[in-house]
Amino acid sequence: MSEASYTARHLSVLEGLEAVRKRPGMYIGTTDSRGLMHCVWEIIDNAVDEALGGHCDQIDVVLHADGSVEVRDNGRGIPVDIEPKTGLTGVEVVFTKLHAGGKFGGGSYTASGGLHGVGASVVNALSSRLDVEVDRGAKTYRMTFHRGEPGTYADRGQPGPDATFTPFVDASELAVVGKVAKGRTGTRVRYWADRQIFPATATFSYDELVSRVRQTTFLVPGLRISVRDERGLPGTPGADGPYEETFVAHGGTVDFVDHLAPDTPLTDIWRLQGEGTFTETVPMLDDRGHLTSQAVERTCHVDVALRWGTGYDTEVRTFVNIIATPKGGTHLAGFEQALVKTMRKQVEVNSRRLKLGAKETAGERLEKDDILAGLTAVVTVRLAEPQFEGQTKEVLGTAPVRAIVAKVVEAELTERLTSTKRDLRTQSALLLDKVVAEMRARLSARKQKEISRRKNALETSALPTKLADCRSDDVERSELFIVEGDSALGTAKLARQSDFQALLPIRGKILNVQKASVADMLKNAECAAIIQVIGAGSGRSFDLEAARYGKVVMMTDADVDGAHIRTLLLTLIYRYMRPLVDAGRVYAAVPPLHRIELTGSGAKKSEYIYTYSEAELQQTLARLNKQGRRYKDDIQRYKxxxxxxxxxxxxxxxxxxxxTLRRVTASDAAAAEQVFELLMGSDVGPRRDFIVAGAGALDHTRIDA
Structure with a gap:
């Protein structure tokens, strides 16, 4: 199109909800299942905002069989009187006007999740039908919408989006459809997502809904939320009929951390609370409806719960007015800043007890990852009108929040780390030992990474002398066999293909790292040798790209002791080199249990059949007998x-x-972690119960007595 022919008449002006339907991604991020769920959160969060203000204690969410979603609350109810500027009822303003609501000042909400005034109206625009009922003033009011336009449906029996719709022409009507007890208030919203906007593949996730609801009840203590699934979808808890769960928590963020924490605790759950004020300039509507800039003083409430465990995984969840901020923001930056500053100061003060040499105190300092190892934390802030980066509210942008959070966390954490109470003093000592051990492990891993690259012929190898390395530099092809004992090593050296198969012998049963600290693991010669030979570091610093072998094969005896050693090796690899397992590069060798030597006519010289289980042996012998094949009665069993x-x-x-190699996988990391903790952890009771429960299935012939 030429410059002369491109004029103002080619410009489009989208007004109201038409803009939402034309560009839904601007408002809900995407139109797949994530966008569908985002609409649910918008309605639920409006109800939760009532709970935050102390006006609501019960929310019900229903996934109906017809594909609709209903959210009910016992809050104050959406205002039903006339809004003076538009001449419309409060209900119609909330559901049809963008950037309208009770969260733009005026004292309706001191802290809320819905802040841009587009939540309910956007859901309405993207729904083929939306019904809202409000209990207020002893009456029940009702209004219905079709793709954002108010009107009435000619429902016959069950309501649905396919019923005949008649839009209002002259004026909208908020109908009174019933009476309620005096003092009873609340809002009910039911909507059908518009399949012109959302594809048929976009579905509501029950598990995601339950996870978010559970999270919300932790953040609003005392709020009861029920979730009911009436869809009967295969693969869901409600596949066999309506399924309902109810969630309520009274301990707040402390209960949340207890729910999230995956490992054995090193400290108690500490709750750090405080607040701070800041001033910001915001545009405000004056009496004449004009925007003027005014300086407003804000209060930011900080509530942090945290605890350290014996593991090295980090789980930090951040929230602003109960809205999750998965990508962090200024509140997370302030939290991490205070952690680093406080822990560095405490380590410096306790350097003599921690046996930090001059080099360690001068040349190396704690880093954030050393402190975050094993940390489970929930960081929440509450403030009026926070600034988010985008409507999806994934990053908090209000700058002064960083300094307020940092100040609160530093003061509260320092108080606990310097407390003279016996319990807190013991926990503080354990915590400082842990972070220093993490620092030393990081430095050790870095040094290992520098020296564990393959050496050429002119260099001396820094690898363990007992390693029988392979000649190939091709990582994809090379294999490391971890062999049990020196006797097996001698045979394996003759049996291997030295071009690409390396051997590392270990002496019996290595350290159980599930119960040991990082420092103890690094001191253990066998564990250190395995980590050094694999050459990719350990824990947080593990770098899969630096691994020296394409396969790591555990080759242990086919008996109970061999299985125990294999479990100990797996525990080491899973805890400190988990990416190897995730990448499918860890294997268990499968040596045979029996050797059958064939004799008689038709048998070749030294013809053997190997079997790998007692059942396979009996099946093989039966087959040979049926075929008339002869074999030596003295069947060898390898110990x-x-x-x-x-x-x-x-x-x-x-x-x-x-x-035959068995690949070790862990498709469900959380379940795998629980199994390792059960079998190899410090808590004896659950392991005893597990052993007793499985005692009946034990094959007594496999026990070496």
Missing amino acids: GLGEMDADQLAETTMDPRRR
Whole structure:
């Protein structure tokens, strides 16, 4: 189009809810399942804002079988009187006008989640039908909408979006449809998402809904929220009929941290609370409806709950007025700033007890990751009209919040770390030991990474002397076999293909790292050797790209002790080198249990059949007897890898053309963590119960007595 022909008549002006339907991504981020869920949160958050103000203590969410969603609350109810500037009822203003609501000043909400005034109106615009009922003033008021336009539906029986719709022409009507007890108030919103906007593949996730609802009840103590699923979808808890769950929490953020924490506690859950004020200039509507800039004093309330555990994973959740901010913002920056400053100061004060040498105190300092290791925390702030980066509210942008959070956390955390109470003093000492151990582990891992690269022929290797390395530099092809015992090592050296198969022997049962600290793990010669040979570091500093081998194979005896050693090795790898498991690069070798030697006519010289279980042995013998094949009655049962000849070990366990390897996977990391804690953790009671429950299935013949 030429410059002369491009004129003002080519410009489009979208007004009201028409803009939302034309560009929904601007308001809800996306039109897939995430956008569909975002609409639910907008309605729920309006109800939760009533709870934050102390006006509501019960919210019900229903996923109806017809695809609609209903949210009910016992708050004050949306205002039903006439709004003077528009001449419309409060209900119609809330559901049809963008940037309208009770959260722009005027004292309706001191802190709220819905802040841009587009929540309810955007959901209305993106719904093929929306019904709202308000209990207020002993009456029930009702209004219905079709894609954002108010009108009436000719419902026959069950309401639905396909009923005949008649829009209001001259004036809208907020109908009175019933009476309620005096003093009873509340709002009910039911809507059908518009499938012209959302594709058929976009669905409401029950699990995501429950997770968010549970999270909300932790953040608003005493608020009761029920979720009911009537859809009967396969694969959901309500597949066999309506399913309902109710959530309520009275401990607030402390209960939330207790729910989130995955590992054994090192400290109690500490709650850090405080507030601060700041001044910001905001545009305000005056009596004539004009915007004027005014300086307003804001109060920011800070509520942080945290605890450190024995693990090294970090779980930090941040919220502003109960709205999750998964990408952080100024409140998270202030929290982390205070943590680093406070912990560095305490480590410096306690440097003699922590045995920090001059080099460590002068040349190296604690880093944020050292302190965050094993931390579970919930950081919440409440303030009026926070500034978010975008309508999806994933990042808090209000700058003064950073300094307020940092000041509160620093003061409260310092008080606990310097307390003279015995319990707090013990926990403080354990915590400082942990963060210093994390620092030393990081420095050690960095040094290992620098020296554990493959050396060429002119360099001396810094790898353990007991490692029988391979010649190939091709990581994808190379394999590391962790071998149980020196007797098996001798046979394995003859059986391996030294071009790409490396061997590392270990002496029996290594340290159980699920119960040991990071420092103890690094001091253990076997654990340190395994980490050094793999060459990718450990814990937070683990770098999968730096791993020296494409496969790590645990080759242990096919007995109970071998299984125990394999479990200890897996515990080490899962806890400190988990990306290896996630990438599918960890394997367990499968050595045979029996060798059957065939004899008689038709049998080749030294013809053997290997079996890998008692059941397979019996099936194989039955098959041979049926075929009339003869074999020696003296069937060899291998008790260990050292009993095999090199050619037998190569043929059955190490030769890629004939061997069987079991790949170790952990599709559900949380479930895997629970299993490791059950089998290898410090808590004996659950492990005893597990052993007793499984005692009946034990094969007594496999116990070496």
